[in-house]
Amino acid sequence: MSNRSKQNASKGPDKGAFPLDHFHECDNEAKQYNQCIQKHENMPKRCRKYQVDYLQCRMNNGLMEKEDLSKLGLGPETSWESEEQEKQFLFDKINRIKTKAMEEVKKKSEQSNKQE
């Protein structure tokens, strides 16, 4: 454990520190993001739109390096919709397996009934 904690010596952020928004240029976007997150049970994934808005506002006002949104991990693969779709897909799969299993159980019980 102690070995690990030495490795964990906190290092600085990748892109350096965020310059402070002294002129409150992006305060509106921040407010909207905070409101959205309150509504959606504190899951940042569901408020991606406002997150993107805020970061773009920062980029436009020179408070952040300009960069592709997909490079920042905000592409469509990690969106809330794709997560819901995957959830639905897995749920359907489980349902199918369950119905199959129930059918097999029925068959076997009928067979055993017939034997008797």
Add this chain to the structure above:
Amino acid sequence: MFKLSKLFYSFKHSSRSNIQHNLSDFKKKRRQELLYNIGLYGAAFGCAFGAVPFYRLWCEHFGLEGDYDKKDYSMKGKKLDVFRKYHIEFGAETDPEANWEFLPVQQNVTVHAGETALVFYRAYNRNDQAVVGFATYQIFPEDAGLYFAKIQCFCFNQQLLNPKEELQLPIYFYLEPEINEDPLLKKCEDIKIMYKFYKAKNQELAQLAENEYKTVKKNKMILQKLRDAKKSGELSDGELKKIKSTKFTDQEIEDFDEWAYDNPLEAAEAQKEQQESKN
């Protein structure tokens, strides 16, 4: 035998013209060798320079990503476990010396490994002077600290907050996908991150800000004087110099009405209204 005779022959026949010819030949050979050497060293140098983009292309071709300038946070090649969520709580501590309000806007967030998330802290400077602060953080459990990657935040850097200024401080972070495979963190669902704001020992930034503010005010006062003086007529060089080098006391600097200087028309209107209301 034959070699000896050859030597004897060349020695005998090395007349003056022959020597000259040999000399020029010698020089040519040496020049060739020189050029060859220069070319060799130049090529080696050029290879050293060219190795940098070549290495990059090579890595791209074979898919060996490195940690150079533009890091990619899109987690392209990795399969993310979207359903294993981590509940991250944010806490804040302030230095009692600094007299700030420092709180997280979002008390807790639910994310999965590999997802980039944005979180805000709110800071309010209750002082009448600018204060320079410095933020650090701690993570519990400690093993999870390995995987907490920040893209950008407000920590590890001196931040200046103006008097009575409220700011939203963002943190842009993600948890590395490798956290899911760590055997020590198998049962870990909750992570707590504690930010602490210290007053920086070195308040130079704040001092610089104050001095800058004062010089701007002084300049405005001098310009105001010039304006008033020009109304009465043209100024001589001597008078100009005098006005430019006036010294103001601290009290005068504080009492100066900056708004009136910046908006002369509106200030004149306000003055008229005051006079009318007096009458």
